[in-house]
Amino acid sequence: MQPRPPSSAIVVGSGIIGAACAYFLAKRGISVRLLDASAPAAEATGAADGAVSVASKRPGPMMSAALEGVRLYGQLADEGLLAGAFKRRSTFIIAASDDECTVLASHSAALESAGVKVETLSGDRLRQAFPVLSNQARMAVEVHGEGHAIGYQIVHRLLTASGITVDRDTRVEGLRLDRSGQRVTGIDTNRGRLAADVFLVAAGSGSASLLGLSQVLTPRKGQLLVTERAPALNAAMPGAIMSGRYLLSKGSQKAGYSPPPRGLGLVIDPLVTGQFLIGGTREDFGDRRTNDIEAVSRILCDAVELVPGLASVRLLRSFAGVRTAVIDGLPLVGRVPGLENAFVATGFEGDGICLGPITGQSIVQLICGEKPSIDLSFFDPARFGSYGAAA
Ligand SMILES: Cc1cc2nc3c(=O)[nH]c(=O)nc-3n(C[C@H](O)[C@H](O)[C@H](O)COP(=O)(O)OP(=O)(O)OC[C@H]3O[C@@H](n4cnc5c(N)ncnc54)[C@H](O)[C@@H]3O)c2cc1C
Known part of the structure; x- marks a missing residue:
């Protein structure tokens, strides 16, 4: 049975990955709250080069994803959203x-x-x-x-177009699980507890402590x-x-x-x-x-x-x-193992600007029970077993 799209979502991290996820969620009418421990593009996204490129890739899942990533940048530039921000x-x-x-x-x-x-x-x-x-x-x-995009400009475009205001200086400290241990009921932040239907962790290196990924x-x-x-x-x-x-x-x-x-x-x-x-x-x-x-x-x-x-x-x-x-060179994109309403998108190393929009589009398709634009099976977070994600 096709899962029903959620009516509300919390996205943790407003780098390019979190901003793209928030944009594609909002585009479907899902109410989104985007939280950041600091500010939009405060970490890797604000300190990147910005090659939207397959040039350094070998054939395989990253090459296929990057080809789709470049194609989507071109499409979003032609449609106006990224016009002038994506240089071919x-x-x-x-x-x-x-x-x-x-x-x-x-x-x-x-x-x-x-x-x-x-x-x-x-x-x-x-x-x-x-x-x-x-x-x-x-x-x-x-x-x-190929092309080039400045990470913080892309974040700005995505947030402006979707009318999302980032909750700045809001650090997520842990996830709250229900009695079954399989569903996230809320998250604890330095400003209190927040609830939503689905939770998406796109916190870059901050994802490690939130999801028990420090070995990964x-x-x-x-x-x-x-x-x-x-x-x-x-x-x-x-x-x-x-x-x-x-x-x-x-x-x-x-x-x-x-x-x-x-x-x-x-x-x-x-x-x-x-x-x-x-x-x-x-x-x-x-x-x-x-x-x-x-x-x-x-x-x-x-x-x-x-x-x-x-x-x-x-x-x-x-x-x-x-x-x-x-550690295995592929990002983590998909459902958090063992949790039915929590997702993660992180670990893009030097490719997150290129893969930001296509990842946002694909994980939102996954959340809504549709076939993602890129094959996410290679990036399945479950390949490292179960995590210790809890408050
Ligand atoms: C020097 C350099 C060059 C690069 N060149 C390229 C390139 O040419 N092409 C390319 O495609 N990619 C490039 N990259 C990679 C790209 O910048 C990253 O892959 C991408 O920015 C990752 O985005 P992100 O949203 O996952 O993470 P980030 O941009 O790191 O964002 C994570 C956000 O989460 C927030 N956060 C963390 N913990 C918490 C918490 N507990 N609660 C709330 N918020 C939290 C942080 O404040 C941050 O804003 C480069 C990176 C670097 C450093």
């Missing part, structure tokens, strides 16, 4: 060494086998297509049909840089640059290649503002919030080696954020 562009994966050329050639074949439109450029064709690249660039694969979720720090505006250089870049090394740092390559110790993979994104967003690191250690001079200078050196024109562009700011990763 290609991603150019650049190889600068023999190793990177080898990895890139097999990666390109894998992308093509999944139906992604790619084009290999080298020699004069590469110089013509991308004149600002240095001679370090030996070969590039252009991944067509792991933080992964990233450092990013933003430059001043440089309109001429920006206009001369036909898309974003991703270094071949980024594939290694993200673990997207085949088994046999070990990621470099700190995971420094260069990404240069020409923003609509005329600025450049340059990243970044993947770090499983260290202070989670700060930048360090070693990372900043290595990112800048790598960027200038590949695009020498950046040497005369000033750095405006550096920042750091924490991606929430799952």
